[in-house]
Amino acid sequence: MVSRQERQTVMQQRREAMAVLAAAPGQDLLGLWNAAALPDEAALLRGPETGLVTLRGRMGGGGAAFNFGEATVTRATVKLPSGVVGHAYALGREKEKVRVAAVIDALRQQPEFETAIEEKILAPLRRRQAETDETRRTETAATRVDFFTMVRGED
Protein backbone atom coordinates (compact mmCIF):
# COMPACT_ATOMS: atom_id res chain seq x y z
CA MET A 1 0.00 0.00 0.00
CA VAL A 2 1.47 3.32 -1.05
CA SER A 3 1.00 6.06 1.48
CA ARG A 4 -0.57 9.35 0.60
CA GLN A 5 2.69 11.13 1.18
CA GLU A 6 4.57 8.85 -1.20
CA ARG A 7 1.94 9.39 -3.86
CA GLN A 8 2.32 13.10 -3.35
CA THR A 9 6.10 12.90 -3.79
CA VAL A 10 5.79 10.81 -6.97
CA MET A 11 3.33 13.33 -8.33
CA GLN A 12 5.56 16.28 -7.48
CA GLN A 13 8.55 14.65 -9.15
CA ARG A 14 6.55 13.91 -12.26
CA ARG A 15 5.33 17.48 -12.37
CA GLU A 16 8.85 18.83 -11.97
CA ALA A 17 10.07 16.60 -14.81
CA MET A 18 7.20 17.82 -17.01
CA ALA A 19 8.16 21.42 -16.22
CA VAL A 20 11.76 20.76 -17.28
CA LEU A 21 10.63 19.09 -20.51
CA ALA A 22 8.08 21.78 -21.36
CA ALA A 23 10.57 24.61 -20.85
CA ALA A 24 13.40 22.93 -22.78
CA PRO A 25 14.23 24.19 -26.28
CA GLY A 26 13.13 21.49 -28.74
CA GLN A 27 16.61 21.12 -30.18
CA ASP A 28 18.17 20.46 -26.77
CA LEU A 29 15.54 17.93 -25.79
CA LEU A 30 15.68 16.01 -29.08
CA GLY A 31 19.49 16.03 -29.04
CA LEU A 32 19.64 14.49 -25.57
CA TRP A 33 16.84 12.04 -26.38
CA ASN A 34 18.63 10.76 -29.48
CA ALA A 35 21.91 10.46 -27.59
CA ALA A 36 20.25 8.56 -24.75
CA ALA A 37 19.17 5.77 -27.14
CA LEU A 38 16.13 4.75 -25.10
CA PRO A 39 13.37 2.61 -26.62
CA ASP A 40 11.00 4.70 -28.74
CA GLU A 41 8.19 2.19 -29.05
CA ALA A 42 5.27 4.13 -27.64
CA ALA A 43 1.99 4.22 -29.52
CA LEU A 44 0.29 7.60 -29.92
CA LEU A 45 -3.04 7.80 -28.14
CA ARG A 46 -3.57 11.47 -28.85
CA GLY A 47 -1.77 14.08 -30.91
CA PRO A 48 0.71 15.49 -31.05
CA GLU A 49 -1.78 18.28 -31.66
CA THR A 50 -1.62 22.05 -31.39
CA GLY A 51 -4.36 24.17 -29.89
CA LEU A 52 -4.97 27.24 -27.79
CA VAL A 53 -5.05 27.96 -24.10
CA THR A 54 -6.43 31.18 -22.68
CA LEU A 55 -4.01 32.79 -20.25
CA ARG A 56 -5.17 34.27 -16.98
CA GLY A 57 -3.80 37.09 -14.92
CA ARG A 58 -5.02 38.79 -11.76
CA MET A 59 -6.19 42.39 -11.33
CA GLY A 60 -3.46 44.33 -9.61
CA GLY A 61 -1.32 41.18 -9.70
CA GLY A 62 -3.16 39.33 -6.93
CA GLY A 63 -6.85 40.15 -7.26
CA ALA A 64 -9.71 38.65 -9.25
CA ALA A 65 -8.77 36.60 -12.32
CA PHE A 66 -9.18 37.85 -15.87
CA ASN A 67 -8.32 36.42 -19.29
CA PHE A 68 -5.66 38.41 -21.07
CA GLY A 69 -4.82 36.51 -24.23
CA GLU A 70 -4.19 33.14 -25.76
CA ALA A 71 -1.14 31.02 -26.48
CA THR A 72 -0.39 28.08 -28.73
CA VAL A 73 0.11 24.81 -26.88
CA THR A 74 0.97 21.37 -28.19
CA ARG A 75 0.02 18.19 -26.37
CA ALA A 76 0.54 14.47 -26.83
CA THR A 77 -0.39 11.25 -25.04
CA VAL A 78 1.45 7.98 -25.64
CA LYS A 79 1.21 4.42 -24.39
CA LEU A 80 4.18 2.10 -23.95
CA PRO A 81 3.95 -1.60 -24.86
CA SER A 82 3.84 -2.19 -21.08
CA GLY A 83 0.62 -0.20 -20.89
CA VAL A 84 2.11 2.83 -19.09
CA VAL A 85 0.69 6.11 -20.36
CA GLY A 86 2.69 9.32 -20.74
CA HIS A 87 1.46 12.88 -21.23
CA ALA A 88 3.16 16.05 -22.39
CA TYR A 89 2.12 19.66 -22.82
CA ALA A 90 4.26 22.60 -23.95
CA LEU A 91 3.76 26.15 -25.18
CA GLY A 92 4.42 26.49 -28.89
CA ARG A 93 4.00 24.22 -31.89
CA GLU A 94 6.94 21.82 -31.67
CA LYS A 95 5.16 18.51 -32.24
CA GLU A 96 8.17 16.18 -32.22
CA LYS A 97 9.47 17.75 -29.01
CA VAL A 98 6.12 17.17 -27.31
CA ARG A 99 5.77 13.62 -28.61
CA VAL A 100 9.22 12.77 -27.25
CA ALA A 101 8.39 14.51 -23.96
CA ALA A 102 5.32 12.27 -23.62
CA VAL A 103 7.44 9.16 -24.25
CA ILE A 104 9.91 10.36 -21.63
CA ASP A 105 7.07 10.97 -19.18
CA ALA A 106 5.90 7.39 -19.72
CA LEU A 107 9.36 5.83 -19.52
CA ARG A 108 10.33 7.59 -16.32
CA GLN A 109 7.38 5.95 -14.59
CA GLN A 110 9.11 2.60 -15.19
CA PRO A 111 11.82 1.95 -12.59
CA GLU A 112 14.24 0.45 -15.15
CA PHE A 113 14.41 3.70 -17.12
CA GLU A 114 14.06 6.23 -14.34
CA THR A 115 17.78 6.65 -13.64
CA ALA A 116 18.78 6.81 -17.29
CA ILE A 117 16.22 9.51 -17.97
CA GLU A 118 17.20 11.48 -14.91
CA GLU A 119 20.91 11.34 -15.73
CA LYS A 120 20.90 11.57 -19.51
CA ILE A 121 18.01 13.95 -20.14
CA LEU A 122 16.51 15.74 -17.16
CA ALA A 123 19.70 16.63 -15.29
CA PRO A 124 21.43 18.18 -18.34
CA LEU A 125 18.26 20.11 -19.26
CA ARG A 126 17.88 21.36 -15.71
CA ARG A 127 21.51 22.44 -15.67
CA ARG A 128 21.20 24.34 -18.96
CA GLN A 129 18.01 26.07 -17.84
CA ALA A 130 19.61 27.06 -14.55
CA GLU A 131 22.60 28.48 -16.43
CA THR A 132 20.44 30.43 -18.86
CA ASP A 133 18.38 31.85 -16.00
CA GLU A 134 21.46 32.71 -13.98
CA THR A 135 23.02 34.52 -16.96
CA ARG A 136 19.83 36.50 -17.35
CA ARG A 137 19.76 37.32 -13.64
CA THR A 138 23.37 38.48 -13.53
CA GLU A 139 22.98 40.59 -16.68
CA THR A 140 19.89 42.20 -15.21
CA ALA A 141 21.62 42.69 -11.85
CA ALA A 142 24.34 44.69 -13.63
CA THR A 143 21.65 47.24 -14.54
CA ARG A 144 20.59 47.69 -10.91
CA VAL A 145 20.67 51.32 -9.82
CA ASP A 146 22.92 52.08 -6.86
CA PHE A 147 21.76 55.34 -5.35
CA PHE A 148 24.18 57.41 -3.41
CA THR A 149 23.44 60.54 -1.49
CA MET A 150 25.36 63.67 -2.21
CA VAL A 151 26.00 65.77 0.86
CA ARG A 152 26.43 69.45 0.19
CA GLY A 153 27.77 72.09 2.54
CA GLU A 154 29.81 71.59 5.67
CA ASP A 155 27.20 71.06 8.37
Add this chain to the structure above:
Amino acid sequence: MYVAVKGGEAAIRNAHTLLADRRRGARDVPALTLEQIAEQLALAVDRVMAEGSLYDTGLAALAVKQARGDMIEAIFLLRAYRTTLPRFGYTRTIDTAAMLVERRISATYKDLPGGQLLGPTFDYTHRLLDPELAEDQEPAAPEARAADHEAMPRVSEILAQEGLIEEDGSLPEEREPGDITREPPEFPMQRDLRLQALSRGDEGFLLALGYSTQRGFGRNHPFAGEIRIGEVEVEIDVPELGFPVPLGRIRVTECQMVNQFKGSMKVPPQFTRGYGLVFGQSERKAMAMALCDRALRAGELGEDITAPAQDEEFVISHSDNVQATGFVEHLKLPHYVDFQAELGLVRQMRREYEERRAGAATERREAAE
Protein backbone atom coordinates in the same frame (compact mmCIF):
# COMPACT_ATOMS: atom_id res chain seq x y z
CA MET B 1 -33.88 44.61 -58.82
CA TYR B 2 -30.42 43.41 -57.91
CA VAL B 3 -27.79 42.89 -60.59
CA ALA B 4 -24.64 41.09 -59.51
CA VAL B 5 -21.50 42.18 -61.29
CA LYS B 6 -18.55 39.87 -61.59
CA GLY B 7 -15.03 40.55 -62.71
CA GLY B 8 -11.53 41.31 -61.60
CA GLU B 9 -10.30 37.75 -61.03
CA ALA B 10 -7.26 38.22 -63.22
CA ALA B 11 -6.58 41.65 -61.72
CA ILE B 12 -6.75 40.26 -58.18
CA ARG B 13 -4.51 37.33 -59.03
CA ASN B 14 -1.94 39.59 -60.64
CA ALA B 15 -2.14 42.08 -57.77
CA HIS B 16 -1.30 39.32 -55.29
CA THR B 17 1.61 38.14 -57.43
CA LEU B 18 2.82 41.72 -57.53
CA LEU B 19 2.40 41.99 -53.76
CA ALA B 20 4.56 38.90 -53.28
CA ASP B 21 7.21 40.39 -55.52
CA ARG B 22 7.24 43.77 -53.80
CA ARG B 23 7.25 42.06 -50.39
CA ARG B 24 10.44 40.26 -51.37
CA GLY B 25 11.95 43.52 -52.65
CA ALA B 26 15.26 43.76 -54.49
CA ARG B 27 16.58 40.25 -55.06
CA ASP B 28 20.19 41.22 -54.46
CA VAL B 29 19.22 41.94 -50.82
CA PRO B 30 19.08 38.75 -48.70
CA ALA B 31 15.58 37.62 -47.65
CA LEU B 32 14.70 38.06 -43.96
CA THR B 33 14.42 34.88 -41.91
CA LEU B 34 11.79 34.46 -39.20
CA GLU B 35 14.61 34.01 -36.69
CA GLN B 36 16.02 37.40 -37.68
CA ILE B 37 12.63 39.04 -37.22
CA ALA B 38 11.98 37.33 -33.88
CA GLU B 39 15.48 38.15 -32.58
CA GLN B 40 16.14 41.59 -34.02
CA LEU B 41 12.66 43.08 -34.37
CA ALA B 42 11.57 41.51 -31.09
CA LEU B 43 9.42 44.41 -29.93
CA ALA B 44 7.49 44.46 -33.20
CA VAL B 45 6.88 40.75 -32.70
CA ASP B 46 5.77 41.43 -29.12
CA ARG B 47 3.29 44.04 -30.25
CA VAL B 48 1.81 41.71 -32.85
CA MET B 49 1.44 38.98 -30.21
CA ALA B 50 -0.15 41.38 -27.72
CA GLU B 51 -2.71 42.91 -30.06
CA GLY B 52 -3.16 39.70 -32.05
CA SER B 53 -3.86 38.23 -28.60
CA LEU B 54 -1.84 35.11 -29.39
CA TYR B 55 1.45 34.26 -27.75
CA ASP B 56 3.62 32.58 -30.37
CA THR B 57 6.81 34.35 -31.45
CA GLY B 58 7.28 32.22 -34.59
CA LEU B 59 3.80 32.93 -35.91
CA ALA B 60 4.03 36.62 -35.03
CA ALA B 61 7.36 36.88 -36.87
CA LEU B 62 5.78 35.21 -39.90
CA ALA B 63 2.88 37.65 -39.71
CA VAL B 64 5.28 40.63 -39.62
CA LYS B 65 7.09 39.29 -42.68
CA GLN B 66 3.90 38.51 -44.59
CA ALA B 67 2.46 41.95 -43.79
CA ARG B 68 5.64 43.71 -44.99
CA GLY B 69 5.96 45.26 -41.54
CA ASP B 70 2.39 46.61 -41.49
CA MET B 71 1.63 45.98 -37.83
CA ILE B 72 -2.15 46.06 -37.98
CA GLU B 73 -2.16 43.74 -41.00
CA ALA B 74 0.15 41.37 -39.08
CA ILE B 75 -2.15 41.54 -36.03
CA PHE B 76 -5.10 40.76 -38.29
CA LEU B 77 -3.28 37.70 -39.72
CA LEU B 78 -2.56 36.37 -36.24
CA ARG B 79 -6.17 36.88 -35.10
CA ALA B 80 -7.40 35.05 -38.19
CA TYR B 81 -5.00 32.16 -37.53
CA ARG B 82 -6.09 31.67 -33.94
CA THR B 83 -9.64 30.95 -35.02
CA THR B 84 -8.38 27.81 -36.81
CA LEU B 85 -7.09 26.17 -33.63
CA PRO B 86 -9.04 24.04 -31.14
CA ARG B 87 -9.21 25.32 -27.57
CA PHE B 88 -7.67 23.29 -24.76
CA GLY B 89 -8.93 25.42 -21.89
CA TYR B 90 -7.98 28.17 -19.45
CA THR B 91 -4.66 28.31 -17.62
CA ARG B 92 -4.22 28.89 -13.93
CA THR B 93 -3.53 32.53 -13.12
CA ILE B 94 0.06 33.61 -13.64
CA ASP B 95 2.02 34.85 -10.61
CA THR B 96 3.86 38.04 -11.51
CA ALA B 97 5.47 38.20 -8.05
CA ALA B 98 7.40 35.02 -8.98
CA MET B 99 8.59 36.49 -12.29
CA LEU B 100 12.12 35.97 -13.59
CA VAL B 101 12.58 39.72 -13.78
CA GLU B 102 14.45 41.36 -16.68
CA ARG B 103 13.44 44.90 -15.83
CA ARG B 104 11.75 46.36 -12.81
CA ILE B 105 11.40 50.00 -11.89
CA SER B 106 9.31 52.07 -9.54
CA ALA B 107 8.76 55.80 -9.81
CA THR B 108 7.29 55.94 -6.29
CA TYR B 109 9.90 54.15 -4.16
CA LYS B 110 13.62 54.61 -4.53
CA ASP B 111 14.68 51.79 -2.23
CA LEU B 112 12.54 48.73 -2.53
CA PRO B 113 13.27 45.04 -2.00
CA GLY B 114 14.89 43.69 -5.13
CA GLY B 115 15.96 47.17 -6.24
CA GLN B 116 15.49 49.17 -9.41
CA LEU B 117 16.62 47.12 -12.39
CA LEU B 118 16.80 49.04 -15.65
CA GLY B 119 17.19 46.04 -17.94
CA PRO B 120 17.33 46.48 -21.73
CA THR B 121 15.66 49.90 -21.87
CA PHE B 122 15.52 52.81 -24.31
CA ASP B 123 15.20 55.14 -21.31
CA TYR B 124 18.17 57.46 -20.77
CA THR B 125 19.40 56.96 -24.34
CA HIS B 126 19.86 60.24 -26.21
CA ARG B 127 17.59 59.28 -29.09
CA LEU B 128 20.34 60.08 -31.54
CA LEU B 129 20.49 57.87 -34.60
CA ASP B 130 23.45 55.57 -34.34
CA PRO B 131 25.35 55.29 -37.66
CA GLU B 132 27.27 52.32 -36.27
CA LEU B 133 24.08 50.24 -36.40
CA ALA B 134 24.05 50.69 -40.16
CA GLU B 135 27.11 48.45 -40.16
CA ASP B 136 27.13 44.92 -38.83
CA GLN B 137 29.08 45.78 -35.69
CA GLU B 138 29.39 43.27 -32.91
CA PRO B 139 27.99 44.88 -29.72
CA ALA B 140 29.87 44.64 -26.43
CA ALA B 141 28.96 41.66 -24.26
CA PRO B 142 26.57 42.58 -21.42
CA GLU B 143 28.07 43.25 -18.01
CA ALA B 144 27.28 40.74 -15.31
CA ARG B 145 26.97 41.22 -11.59
CA ALA B 146 26.22 38.65 -8.91
CA ALA B 147 22.46 38.42 -8.46
CA ASP B 148 21.32 38.19 -4.85
CA HIS B 149 18.11 36.18 -5.51
CA GLU B 150 16.23 38.60 -3.27
CA ALA B 151 12.46 38.26 -3.48
CA MET B 152 10.80 41.06 -5.45
CA PRO B 153 7.36 41.69 -3.98
CA ARG B 154 5.07 43.87 -6.07
CA VAL B 155 5.22 47.50 -4.97
CA SER B 156 1.48 47.45 -4.31
CA GLU B 157 2.10 44.94 -1.52
CA ILE B 158 4.53 47.32 0.15
CA LEU B 159 2.11 50.26 0.02
CA ALA B 160 -0.76 48.08 1.20
CA GLN B 161 0.86 47.67 4.60
CA GLU B 162 -0.05 51.25 5.50
CA GLY B 163 -3.65 50.79 4.42
CA LEU B 164 -3.48 53.90 2.26
CA ILE B 165 -3.88 52.09 -1.00
CA GLU B 166 -6.77 50.04 -2.22
CA GLU B 167 -6.35 46.29 -2.50
CA ASP B 168 -5.91 44.33 -5.71
CA GLY B 169 -9.21 44.45 -7.56
CA SER B 170 -11.82 41.95 -6.53
CA LEU B 171 -14.96 40.57 -8.10
CA PRO B 172 -17.56 38.32 -6.52
CA GLU B 173 -15.94 35.04 -5.41
CA GLU B 174 -18.22 32.82 -7.51
CA ARG B 175 -17.70 34.79 -10.72
CA GLU B 176 -16.05 32.83 -13.52
CA PRO B 177 -13.86 35.31 -15.45
CA GLY B 178 -15.68 36.54 -18.55
CA ASP B 179 -14.21 36.01 -22.00
CA ILE B 180 -14.77 38.56 -24.79
CA THR B 181 -13.73 35.96 -27.37
CA ARG B 182 -16.68 33.78 -26.36
CA GLU B 183 -19.49 36.20 -25.55
CA PRO B 184 -20.46 39.48 -27.25
CA PRO B 185 -19.68 42.59 -25.19
CA GLU B 186 -22.47 44.11 -23.13
CA PHE B 187 -22.38 47.42 -21.31
CA PRO B 188 -21.92 48.16 -18.48
CA MET B 189 -19.04 45.76 -18.41
CA GLN B 190 -17.23 44.11 -15.51
CA ARG B 191 -13.59 45.00 -14.97
CA ASP B 192 -12.31 41.52 -15.96
CA LEU B 193 -13.82 41.89 -19.44
CA ARG B 194 -12.52 45.44 -19.77
CA LEU B 195 -9.00 44.32 -18.86
CA GLN B 196 -9.15 41.57 -21.47
CA ALA B 197 -10.22 44.07 -24.12
CA LEU B 198 -7.55 46.57 -23.05
CA SER B 199 -4.79 43.94 -23.04
CA ARG B 200 -5.42 43.26 -26.74
CA GLY B 201 -6.41 46.85 -27.55
CA ASP B 202 -4.57 49.10 -29.97
CA GLU B 203 -1.47 50.64 -28.42
CA GLY B 204 -1.87 53.96 -30.24
CA PHE B 205 -5.51 54.34 -29.23
CA LEU B 206 -4.88 53.50 -25.58
CA LEU B 207 -1.78 55.69 -25.51
CA ALA B 208 -3.78 58.67 -26.78
CA LEU B 209 -6.55 58.06 -24.24
CA GLY B 210 -4.06 57.64 -21.39
CA TYR B 211 -2.39 60.87 -22.50
CA SER B 212 -5.78 62.62 -22.57
CA THR B 213 -6.28 61.80 -18.86
CA GLN B 214 -2.92 63.37 -18.08
CA ARG B 215 -3.90 66.50 -20.00
CA GLY B 216 -7.03 66.97 -17.95
CA PHE B 217 -9.74 64.97 -19.68
CA GLY B 218 -10.58 62.76 -16.71
CA ARG B 219 -7.46 63.53 -14.71
CA ASN B 220 -6.52 60.85 -12.19
CA HIS B 221 -3.06 61.84 -10.88
CA PRO B 222 -1.06 58.74 -11.81
CA PHE B 223 2.32 57.52 -10.62
CA ALA B 224 4.10 54.54 -12.14
CA GLY B 225 4.11 52.50 -8.94
CA GLU B 226 5.88 49.68 -10.66
CA ILE B 227 6.70 48.32 -14.08
CA ARG B 228 8.14 44.85 -14.36
CA ILE B 229 9.06 42.79 -17.40
CA GLY B 230 10.09 39.16 -17.37
CA GLU B 231 9.08 35.54 -17.69
CA VAL B 232 6.33 33.83 -15.74
CA GLU B 233 5.38 30.17 -15.53
CA VAL B 234 2.13 29.01 -17.08
CA GLU B 235 0.20 26.01 -15.75
CA ILE B 236 -3.05 24.35 -16.70
CA ASP B 237 -5.35 21.88 -14.99
CA VAL B 238 -6.18 18.94 -17.21
CA PRO B 239 -8.55 16.08 -16.44
CA GLU B 240 -6.02 13.32 -17.18
CA LEU B 241 -3.56 14.42 -14.50
CA GLY B 242 -4.24 15.18 -10.87
CA PHE B 243 -1.94 18.19 -10.70
CA PRO B 244 -1.47 21.47 -12.58
CA VAL B 245 0.62 20.75 -15.66
CA PRO B 246 3.46 23.17 -16.40
CA LEU B 247 3.45 24.53 -19.96
CA GLY B 248 6.61 26.61 -19.97
CA ARG B 249 7.14 30.35 -19.63
CA ILE B 250 5.92 33.49 -21.37
CA ARG B 251 7.28 37.03 -21.20
CA VAL B 252 4.88 39.71 -19.98
CA THR B 253 4.97 43.37 -18.97
CA GLU B 254 3.05 44.40 -15.89
CA CYS B 255 2.30 47.99 -14.86
CA GLN B 256 0.92 49.03 -11.50
CA MET B 257 -0.31 52.58 -11.77
CA VAL B 258 -0.97 54.27 -8.43
CA ASN B 259 -3.41 57.18 -8.50
CA GLN B 260 -4.02 59.81 -5.91
CA PHE B 261 -7.68 59.91 -4.97
CA LYS B 262 -9.29 62.50 -2.76
CA GLY B 263 -12.19 60.24 -1.91
CA SER B 264 -15.88 60.32 -2.70
CA MET B 265 -19.17 59.58 -0.99
CA LYS B 266 -18.42 55.89 -1.49
CA VAL B 267 -14.68 55.64 -0.93
CA PRO B 268 -12.33 57.31 1.63
CA PRO B 269 -9.26 59.28 0.48
CA GLN B 270 -6.53 56.85 -0.55
CA PHE B 271 -4.44 55.76 -3.47
CA THR B 272 -6.42 53.90 -6.11
CA ARG B 273 -4.96 51.76 -8.81
CA GLY B 274 -4.95 50.93 -12.48
CA TYR B 275 -3.49 47.74 -13.85
CA GLY B 276 -1.76 46.81 -17.08
CA LEU B 277 -0.72 43.34 -18.23
CA VAL B 278 0.53 42.78 -21.77
CA PHE B 279 2.40 40.06 -23.69
CA GLY B 280 6.10 40.59 -24.31
CA GLN B 281 8.18 43.67 -23.61
CA SER B 282 5.46 46.26 -24.13
CA GLU B 283 6.00 48.95 -21.54
CA ARG B 284 4.25 51.87 -23.22
CA LYS B 285 1.21 49.72 -23.88
CA ALA B 286 1.10 48.37 -20.30
CA MET B 287 1.27 51.94 -18.93
CA ALA B 288 -1.45 53.16 -21.29
CA MET B 289 -3.59 50.17 -20.37
CA ALA B 290 -3.21 50.92 -16.66
CA LEU B 291 -4.17 54.58 -17.19
CA CYS B 292 -7.26 53.54 -19.15
CA ASP B 293 -8.18 50.84 -16.62
CA ARG B 294 -8.12 53.44 -13.85
CA ALA B 295 -10.06 56.00 -15.90
CA LEU B 296 -12.74 53.40 -16.66
CA ARG B 297 -13.20 52.72 -12.95
CA ALA B 298 -14.71 56.20 -12.53
CA GLY B 299 -18.21 54.86 -12.03
CA GLU B 300 -17.13 52.29 -9.46
CA LEU B 301 -15.27 54.98 -7.46
CA GLY B 302 -18.12 57.51 -7.62
CA GLU B 303 -16.31 59.99 -9.89
CA ASP B 304 -18.13 62.11 -12.48
CA ILE B 305 -17.86 60.67 -15.96
CA THR B 306 -16.90 63.67 -18.08
CA ALA B 307 -14.14 62.55 -20.44
CA PRO B 308 -13.78 60.11 -23.34
CA ALA B 309 -11.27 57.91 -21.46
CA GLN B 310 -13.88 57.31 -18.73
CA ASP B 311 -16.59 56.28 -21.19
CA GLU B 312 -16.55 52.51 -21.11
CA GLU B 313 -18.60 51.91 -24.22
CA PHE B 314 -16.61 54.45 -26.21
CA VAL B 315 -13.21 53.08 -25.14
CA ILE B 316 -13.91 49.36 -25.31
CA SER B 317 -15.93 49.49 -28.54
CA HIS B 318 -13.13 51.32 -30.35
CA SER B 319 -10.00 49.80 -28.83
CA ASP B 320 -9.77 46.76 -31.10
CA ASN B 321 -7.72 47.66 -34.16
CA VAL B 322 -8.78 44.56 -36.10
CA GLN B 323 -12.43 45.57 -35.82
CA ALA B 324 -11.58 49.20 -36.49
CA THR B 325 -9.50 48.51 -39.55
CA GLY B 326 -12.12 46.09 -40.87
CA PHE B 327 -14.84 48.69 -40.75
CA VAL B 328 -12.75 51.60 -41.99
CA GLU B 329 -11.08 49.62 -44.76
CA HIS B 330 -14.29 48.02 -46.00
CA LEU B 331 -15.04 51.44 -47.50
CA LYS B 332 -12.55 50.51 -50.22
CA LEU B 333 -14.68 47.63 -51.43
CA PRO B 334 -17.08 48.24 -54.33
CA HIS B 335 -20.14 50.21 -53.21
CA TYR B 336 -21.28 50.84 -56.78
CA VAL B 337 -24.95 49.97 -56.23
CA ASP B 338 -25.21 51.85 -52.90
CA PHE B 339 -23.63 54.84 -54.51
CA GLN B 340 -25.97 54.74 -57.56
CA ALA B 341 -28.93 54.74 -55.19
CA GLU B 342 -27.49 57.67 -53.24
CA LEU B 343 -26.77 59.51 -56.47
CA GLY B 344 -30.39 59.14 -57.59
CA LEU B 345 -31.55 60.41 -54.22
CA VAL B 346 -29.26 63.43 -54.24
CA ARG B 347 -30.32 64.27 -57.82
CA GLN B 348 -33.96 64.20 -56.77
CA MET B 349 -33.35 66.34 -53.67
CA ARG B 350 -31.37 68.80 -55.72
CA ARG B 351 -34.24 69.03 -58.27
CA GLU B 352 -36.76 69.67 -55.51
CA TYR B 353 -34.47 72.27 -53.95
CA GLU B 354 -34.09 74.12 -57.27
CA GLU B 355 -37.86 74.03 -57.78
CA ARG B 356 -38.49 75.42 -54.28
CA ARG B 357 -35.98 78.19 -54.89
CA ALA B 358 -37.50 79.09 -58.23
CA GLY B 359 -40.97 79.06 -56.64
CA ALA B 360 -39.87 81.32 -53.78
CA ALA B 361 -38.25 83.78 -56.19
CA THR B 362 -41.45 84.02 -58.23
CA GLU B 363 -43.48 84.64 -55.05
CA ARG B 364 -41.09 87.38 -53.91
CA ARG B 365 -41.28 89.06 -57.32
CA GLU B 366 -45.07 88.92 -57.32
CA ALA B 367 -45.25 90.32 -53.77
CA ALA B 368 -42.96 93.20 -54.74
CA GLU B 369 -45.04 94.17 -57.75
